[in-house]
Amino acid sequence: MTTLKDIAKRANVSVMTVSRVVKNSGYVNTETRKLIEAVIKELDYRPNEIARSLHRSSTNNILLVVPDIENPFFAEMIKGTTTVLRQYGYQSIFADSDGEIGNEKAIADRALSRIVDGVILYCPRAEAAYFDFLSARIPLLVVDRRIASHAVDHIYIDNKPSAQAAVDYLIANGHRDIGLIGGPQNVLANLRRKSGYLASLKAHDIPVTDQYMFFCGFEFEDGVSAFDYFWRMERRPSAYFATNDLMALGFIQQAHEKGLAIPGDFSVVGFDNIAMSRLISPALTTVDNPRRDMGALAAFRMLRKLDPTVEVPQFEMTNRMVIRGSVRNIA
Amino acid sequence: MTTLKDIAKRANVSVMTVSRVVKNSGYVNTETRKLIEAVIKELDYRPNEIARSLHRSSTNNILLVVPDIENPFFAEMIKGTTTVLRQYGYQSIFADSDGEIGNEKAIADRALSRIVDGVILYCPRAEAAYFDFLSARIPLLVVDRRIASHAVDHIYIDNKPSAQAAVDYLIANGHRDIGLIGGPQNVLANLRRKSGYLASLKAHDIPVTDQYMFFCGFEFEDGVSAFDYFWRMERRPSAYFATNDLMALGFIQQAHEKGLAIPGDFSVVGFDNIAMSRLISPALTTVDNPRRDMGALAAFRMLRKLDPTVEVPQFEMTNRMVIRGSVRNIA
DNA sequence: TTGTACGCGTTATCAG
DNA sequence: CTGATAACGCGTACAA
Numbered sequence: 001m002t003t004l005k006d007i008a009k010r011a012n013v014s015v016m017t018v019s020r021v022v023k024n025s026g027y028v029n030t031e032t033r034k035l036i037e038a039v040i041k042e043l044d045y046r047p048n049e050i051a052r053s054l055h056r057s058s059t060n061n062i063l064l065v066v067p068d069i070e071n072p073f074f075a076e077m078i079k080g081t082t083t084v085l086r087q088y089g090y091q092s093i094f095a096d097s098d099g100e101i102g103n104e105k106a107i108a109d110r111a112l113s114r115i116v117d118g119v120i121l122y123c124p125r126a127e128a129a130y131f132d133f134l135s136a137r138i139p140l141l142v143v144d145r146r147i148a149s150h151a152v153d154h155i156y157i158d159n160k161p162s163a164q165a166a167v168d169y170l171i172a173n174g175h176r177d178i179g180l181i182g183g184p185q186n187v188l189a190n191l192r193r194k195s196g197y198l199a200s201l202k203a204h205d206i207p208v209t210d211q212y213m214f215f216c217g218f219e220f221e222d223g224v225s226a227f228d229y230f231w232r233m234e235r236r237p238s239a240y241f242a243t244n245d246l247m248a249l250g251f252i253q254q255a256h257e258k259g260l261a262i263p264g265d266f267s268v269v270g271f272d273n274i275a276m277s278r279l280i281s282p283a284l285t286t287v288d289n290p291r292r293d294m295g296a297l298a299a300f301r302m303l304r305k306l307d308p309t310v311e312v313p314q315f316e317m318t319n320r321m322v323i324r325g326s327v328r329n330i331a
Numbered sequence: 332m333t334t335l336k337d338i339a340k341r342a343n344v345s346v347m348t349v350s351r352v353v354k355n356s357g358y359v360n361t362e363t364r365k366l367i368e369a370v371i372k373e374l375d376y377r378p379n380e381i382a383r384s385l386h387r388s389s390t391n392n393i394l395l396v397v398p399d400i401e402n403p404f405f406a407e408m409i410k411g412t413t414t415v416l417r418q419y420g421y422q423s424i425f426a427d428s429d430g431e432i433g434n435e436k437a438i439a440d441r442a443l444s445r446i447v448d449g450v451i452l453y454c455p456r457a458e459a460a461y462f463d464f465l466s467a468r469i470p471l472l473v474v475d476r477r478i479a480s481h482a483v484d485h486i487y488i489d490n491k492p493s494a495q496a497a498v499d500y501l502i503a504n505g506h507r508d509i510g511l512i513g514g515p516q517n518v519l520a521n522l523r524r525k526s527g528y529l530a531s532l533k534a535h536d537i538p539v540t541d542q543y544m545f546f547c548g549f550e551f552e553d554g555v556s557a558f559d560y561f562w563r564m565e566r567r568p569s570a571y572f573a574t575n576d577l578m579a580l581g582f583i584q585q586a587h588e589k590g591l592a593i594p595g596d597f598s599v600v601g602f603d604n605i606a607m608s609r610l611i612s613p614a615l616t617t618v619d620n621p622r623r624d625m626g627a628l629a630a631f632r633m634l635r636k637l638d639p640t641v642e643v644p645q646f647e648m649t650n651r652m653v654i655r656g657s658v659r660n661i662a
Numbered sequence: 663t664t665g666t667a668c669g670c671g672t673t674a675t676c677a678g
Numbered sequence: 679c680t681g682a683t684a685a686c687g688c689g690t691a692c693a694a
Contacts, residue, residue: 001388001445003687014665019689027663044468049444050390051687054381054670057332061424061446069410075401082400082427091446093392094425096413113380114332114671115392115422137375220610250610256587257612276607279551279581281588334671345681350673358679382671385686445687 002043011039022047061091062302063116065107067099067123072274073291077122077143080295088303088310090117101125112137118302121145123189139305143298146188153305155298155317159189159271162287162319163196163243164203166269169285169321170239171204174331175267178206179237180213181226181247187218193243193271212237216247223250231258238266238330245270245277245286252280252326263328273322282325289319333374342370353378392422393633394447396438398430398454403605404622408453408474411626419634419641421448432456443468449633452476454520470636474629477519484636486629486648490520490602493618493650494527494572495534497600500616500652501570502535505662506598509537510568511544512557512578518549524574524602543568547578554581562589569597569661576601576608576617583611583657594659604653613656620650 004022008015013032020026021036022045028036039045053059062085066074082092093116097104104126111119118139121131131152134140142154170178180197183190194213201208214229216222223242227250230236242248248270252262262268262282270277270286277284293315300312335353339346344363351357352367353376359367370376384390393416397405413423424447428435435457442450449470455462462483465471473485501509511528514521525544532539545560547553554573558581561567573579579601583593593599593613601608601617608615624646631643 004689005687015688016666017664020664023689029663032663046444048385048687049446050381050384050388051670052689054379054385054672054686055688055690057381057670059381064425069400069413070403070406072401072403072406075403075406079400079427082425086426091441092425094395094413094423095417096410110422113377115380220607253610253612276551279584281584335673336671346671347673347681348679351680354673360679363679379671382686383673385670385688386672386674388686 002045003048004045006043007036007039007045010043011036057114058117058306059115060089061093061116062299063093063095063108063111063119065095065097065104065119065121065124067097067104067125069094069096073272073289074122077291077295077298080292080297081120081299084296084299085303088299090303097125099125101127105130108134117306120298120302122298139302141298141302141305143294144189153301155294155301157289157294157317157319158192159287159289159319160192160196160199162321163193163241163271164200165196165321166271166287167197167200167241168203169323170241170267170269170327171200171206173239173267173327173329175237175239176204176206177209177235177237177239178212179226179230179240181223181240181242181251182213182215183218183222183243183247185215190218190243197241218244218246220246220250220253223247223252224254225250227251227254227258239327240266240268242268242270245272245274245284248284248286248326249276249280252282252284263326267327267330269327277322278324285324285326286322287319288322290315290317293317333376334379335376337374338367338370338376341374342367388445389448389637390446391420392424392447393630394424394426394439394442394450396426396428396435396450396452396455398428398435398456400425400427404603404620405453408622408626408629411623411628412451412630415627415630416634419630421634428456430456432458436461439465448637451629451633453629470633472629472633472636474625475520484632486625486632488620488625488648488650490523490618490620490650491527491530493652494524494574494602495531496527496652497602497618498528498531498572499534500654501572501598501600501658502531502537504570504598504658504660506568506570507537508540508566508568508570509543510557510561510571512554512571512573512582513544513546514549514553514574514578516546521549521574528572549575549577551577551581551584554578554583555585556581558582558585558589570658571597571599573599573601576603576605576615579615579617579657580607580611583613583615594657598658598661600658608653609655616655616657617653618650619653621646621648624648 004015007018020028095107120141123144135152146156147154214226273286273288297315303310335346335349338349351359426438451472454475466483477487478485545557604617604619628646635641
């Protein structure tokens, strides 16, 4: 592990001269520079970034905390973020909280020991007060979660309007009996999607039918269960709004299993626009969630916090409907 | 940003005494300890890990480099690794090479400036010599790639035997015309799967038919193309071995699209056992690839390199057939 | 153009 | 039990 000192000794100069060569700053005699460069190569010297970090008290590391990296939604966000960070010379320290508040806090707390310059929390589960606490101590960005406190920087798209638009679309296609495959009721984004569903019905003077709303987990299997649930009903909806694509896929899969056709027998709209939605048959009509851009924006916003001269490009942070083949017009 | 010195000043003691309290080492008078602890709390002191790292010249960081975090295969491996690392007090620095050799090397090279204690490369693309270079400078582990050099630590499962077993299984079910959906020909694991296919045919004295082998990418769409390719043939195979599940899924999807039944009309076997394979209908018969365990093993092996007292648990690093519903016995 | 001294925050050593 | 000192590797400020 060779250091500046080793080079200096070998080249018969002071460490400072070597440092100047390494950083390419200040005046150095061309001859000595050449000599030093040779020695550097010979001894395979590389600056110790830890020492540098200590000196300038910044690390060029950003901590990213996600609930579950196996979920493609977060994987794509992370990719958006790391790509940008790397372009600006920052490394990503990555941690998976397994969706547990305890882990989440433990991870973020460690960041307070100056191993990173900033923290990005993706869809965190912790209570609001914790973000105030963190934000007071280190540059913090919260992604995909609405934060009341003005003190905490965050990126959040309200999913309600686009969910409403999705249901509006079903109604425009002649459907009035619309089922909700509602997912878990303790995740904010999901609740906003439900709100959109309710708002659309209300706007069209369609009464809400409690049995038409099915609440469950967030997975493919939950879509399967949803189908089974609705299948047992005597008078069942002609169209379904699933609050995420995975459930919509499960629903469709099970419909096929039972010999039903989509969109012939039932229409389905999902939410998120995951990769698989485009690939199945019929391709799923859904609402795009620009997670990659959210990730990139998070990176830029963090970079800007650390260096106000950084330009944050414009991203269109909107959910957009993607019309494909899973809805039939019955009007 | 409060330091030991601040605490010391406030408590009227030396930094060393404070340090002892913080690290809970050595003798400290109970009274002074209490006082110091109070001041620590009051000033919200946290040790500077960078300074510690500099001193002990180790960072407790491990660098993980994957070709693409959006690929669930890698996401799961990473999860296996980070979970173990975290249990042992290590953080994961994460980087995505986008599958490009240039990025891969640039990332790993940065690791040489002592920001991490070790490097784990997942399915790297670089040439063999580079691993020797890296391995000579920093603890290195290469995962999911066979390495000739004995000097480079690696974790690798030869996929050939299990691929062979998969094709054996088709043959045992009465199939003799077996198509290969072969994926890309520049990825080692994939080539080994093809070798298994060939070996099985040979072992059963079934001649190899060139037109029965279709080479393509690695994605869902490639499975779709494969179906279209075979569909055009006059005399087509009754069974297919896809060298990964994603392609098998695309194949099945397209078969359904064309009104064909699996396994009624064609039998299909995949490889990898991704989550989706269990969920579709018919559930896919495939070969499990223990990526999560590979990830965990990678972590343990790295930990052991850094600290020889670490115990590496036994993992059964084998591909295992998962029999589900996509193969029909036509004997 | 080159070198000296000091500090970044922590800890090991040794003396008191 | 406590404290002074040096060291980790680098870079800023100031001299020479």
